Amino acid sequence: MTALLLIPFVLSACSGVQSGEQGPPETKQPEVKKPYTMFVFAQSVTEEEFNERFKTALERKFPHITFRYSAGGKGASITDLVAQGDIPDIIRTDVPTLQTGYLDLGLGQDLTSFVQTHKYDLNRFVPSFIQELTEAAPAGELYGLPVPPYYPMVLYYNKDLFDKFGVTYPKDGMPWEDLVAKARQLSRTDGGVPYRGFSMNYLSVLRDNPFSLPILDPKADQLSASDKWKTIFDHYLRLYALPNNKIETVRANETNAFAKGNVAMQIDSYSIAAVNKAPKDANWDMAAYPLMEGAPKVTGQRGPAYWSLTKQSKHQDEAFQVIMQMLSDEIQMSDSMKGAPTTLVNPSIQAALGKEHPVYRTKNMKAISYFPPASYAKKRDRGLKDVPLATQQSLLGDAFLQTARGQVDVNTALRELGDKLKLELDKEKNK
Structure with missing residues (x-):
């Protein structure tokens, strides 16, 4: 019986760990995410503009994602893409064409659940930009988040x-x-x-x-x-x-x-x-x-456009995170300094409007926000x-x-x- 009682002590001694101590913590391996391609569509917004404003920041934050981009054009409108079964994950929408260019095509995806899951603060935005979109939706859905400029x-x-x-x-x-x-x-x-x-x-x-x-x-x-x-x-x-x-x-x-x-x-x-x-x-x-x-x-x-998801996307949650990044303070500050009015209520971002633009930094930029929208x-x-x-x-x-x-x-x-x-x-x- 004495020999049996000694076994735990012997095992501990052999392992180099004293009684009451824990072994070295296990090294957690970083999660390796499977690479894939995410398709972003923004009618009439050039690929050059998308790359300059968003792509570098997105690739840094989401290294496993390859971003494919389209600005539409002949044979590549959103209607054409839907007909071809080549449906984007993210689409740029606006209020005037919300029905014909998004909902009527069967693309509509309400963002409310994603906002709740990620505890995303909609109060960041100028209130009327959110209100206008939800009022334009058939049942008050949130079909997008406002992207500069307005x-x-x-x-x-x-x-x-x-x-x-x-x-x-x-x-x-x-x-x-x-x-x-x-x-x-x-x-x-x-x-x-x-x-x-x-x-x-x-x-x-x-x-x-x-x-x-x-x-x-x-x-x-x-x-x-x-x-x-x-x-x-x-x-x-x-x-x-x-x-x-x-x-x-x-x-x-x-x-x-x-x-x-x-x-x-x-x-x-x-x-x-x-x-x-x-x-x-x-x-x-x-x-x-x-x-x-x-x-x-x-x-x-005139209000802004919106980043929206499509319900056909196989990567909806991560696509929402991509939208969050494209609307981050960092990117909106960069947009503002280059001359694009922000969709945020952040006063420092509003005050930075045009500061790095070769023409607008010499102009009366206060005129734009002299009165509220x-x-x-x-x-x-x-x-x-x-x-x-x-x-x-x-x-x-x-x-x-x-x-x-x-x-x-x-x-x-x-x-x-x-x-x-x-x-x-x-x-x-x-x-």
Whole structure:
């Protein structure tokens, strides 16, 4: 019996471990993840941009994943890819095409469960960007997370023309009357050369108005709040009624008028590519969107696009982690410094806008966030037929152009717009 009692001690002594001590900890081998390819699709966003903004950071964090990317193109649209059975894991969506370019194709994947699993904080984002997407979804689903940039409205101005004619520069937060007064002073002919005081990208400006006014009524089959649309039209028509400031008869020409160098001011959306809208070699800058009488103190804006999953993806959880990385503070700070407005509420990232951009670091970038972004325009109530936003915008733009050219009065234009919207709704109902 004594011999038996000694056995544990002998074994411990032989193993070099004293009684009451533990052996050396086992070395845990790092998990080796099986390599695979993840397919990312973003219509019209070049592969060069994707690589510059995201790919390096993604490959560093996910070394086992090879990222395949497509920007679409002929024979490679998302519709083509779905038909071919070549479905991406991640797709870039937006609100206007959420239904036709994502849900109707059977790709929709609600992200709510992934947000819960990863305890992902949606409060990082500008609230309206999340709210607009969930309101646009059939049952309030979260079909994506907002990716920079978004597109706030700003007032571009040509400082050379202001200097030439001795007019003071526009200021952030100036009232609409000041905009009209400056446009009047700058609409003239000098040395046989015509100069215009004002132009605008009216399709975007009307859609992204500071009242957040939708075109089609959210609850009824009619034009939304025609009295408010009349107010908006009247504000801009005052500018186009000025002598020597006639609107271009072709929409694209009016949108591109500022770049010609003989237009003093233009309202349009801000974007990284906005430098291409400015006159070449001109001394230009930006001011905040002027305050329209009766409107809230906000900046009209077009919301961002979204990173979304597809329900066909075999790597959904890791694809969600990839989206998390693409929307990280680190990448959004880099985006902001290069000139892309962040979708986050982080003030330091907002303040960094354009700091590393060769042009924008010299501009009044505070104009973009001088007022908070306007809320999104309310969507149609669920269950009501809708007209594609692109169609609504086109009809609205045509109505404005007719009034600005003096072909019809505002009341007639808006009444006819309402009739055309009803015809489009009838088409949707009969499909």
